[in-house]
Amino acid sequence: MKKFINDPNDVVAEALAGLAAAHPELRVDHTEQYVARADAPRSGKVALVSGGGSGHEPLHGGFVGPGMLDAACPGEVFTSPVPDQILAATKAVDGGAGVVHVVKNYTGDVMNFRMAAELAADEGITVETVLVDDDVAVEDSTWTAGRRGTGATLLVEKIAGALAEEGGKLGEVAAIGREVNAASASFAYALTAVTTPAAGRPGFDLPDDEIEAGVGIHGEPGRRREKLRPAGELVRSALDAILEAKPVESGDRVIVLVNGLGGTPLIELYLVYGEVATVLAARGIEISRRLVGNYVTSLDMAGLSITVTRVTGEMVRLFDAPVRTPGLRWGA
């Protein structure tokens, strides 16, 4: 393992210290381990709190700021935060208008956020939970833990965060978050396995000419192993799975996210975006907005995910609204 770290046990705490040093506009509570807007709580504003295992940066701490999240709770690497942490963040940013928890659909995240929401309710804070489960690589989702939350998390946090910023009520903010999730589908490929600092070695062995299709963002193996194929073919397979799960008709408008998993150069992400644009154009689908870059990552994994979200005019308007966070910043 070669990483820019000191001690594997200190990676999360030391990265938080660095985030705090780089972004004085954020308030990092090192004891409770959460990142919050420095101006939180904002009275009368619905607060958004998210969180999850570390290793997906800039998700979630990098999306804290005006127009997006009020707080984020980073857990250990690939491990959900604990209820105490989520409760502390929820209390710190509650402005009296309620709090929306944006939770990626993983067994641990769901349990810990549920416990925190119950504890918050005991203290008089109303919490609405928006569950993100956009990864269509998970089949038989009725009989399993369900689809995973991946790239769509970014869009849920951006669009719901914008509505909260402009004064949306708790129910409205949660509702649009759920609508964005329901309209989203993602699919990911990995070219390499991920190495967590604690494990010190790759999570699985992958021969030079093979890839994992339908991979998650925690180094867990994918749905199946395939031979490497040209990017255009991989994109068409991914879009087939995405558009089968969440049909998009000719004339519909979408937001597309081509997301690097941490170890993929931008030149490849743009190449892939070009392939996505070609396929969608041929189907008569209009790409209203797009993001190409590393947003929901998996440490050093070489790979990418494609997310397609069928959008309304209101979602596009909220997507365009000003945002000022370390990981996403425009119009403000």
Add this chain to the structure above:
Amino acid sequence: MDVALATAWLRAVAESVDADADELTKLDSAIGDGDHGVNLRRGFTAVAALLDGTAFTSVGDVFVRAGGTLISKVGGASGPLYGSAFRAVGKALPPGPAVTPADLVTALRAGLDAVSALGGAVPGDKTIVDAYRPAVMAFGEAVAGGAALPEAAAGAARAAGDGARATVSLTARKGRASYLGERSAGHQDPGATSTWLIFQALADVTAP
């Protein structure tokens, strides 16, 4: 079981998790995300520190506080699941410095119910339940048949081990391994394996 035996059990779990952390992580890497050993080690190290710094007068309190510590320190799914299990065990025990094997039967069942309610897993889903349930059943049958604690604990550990080994052939339907579908078959479930460690630790500390 008295307070001393309860704390000895949890210390033995901490030692066993520490010793087997790499093995748990290896199992978890195959079908999960490879952090089960690290997370449980962090949690039970905190439990051992709690035991060092606290004088308990009630067996139930030992488990309630240990469970709370696991919930606060472990994260992931295993933190809430094991934490809730130990809390439920502790709450189901009558107050006082000692409890009977029959009390433990009731309490271990309450722990199993807590895990099942929180995780929604049923037998055969390739989870903690696949080791926990047979262990509780074996423990209950042994106690009902008049067995003393050491014998009942040894039977529970054997049943947990059989249950954990039997997860190899199962396809995961809950937890992170479920994303792999049929690819999860052929690997022993890390959660069932750590449950086995917990019951084995009970058998070890009660062994005459």
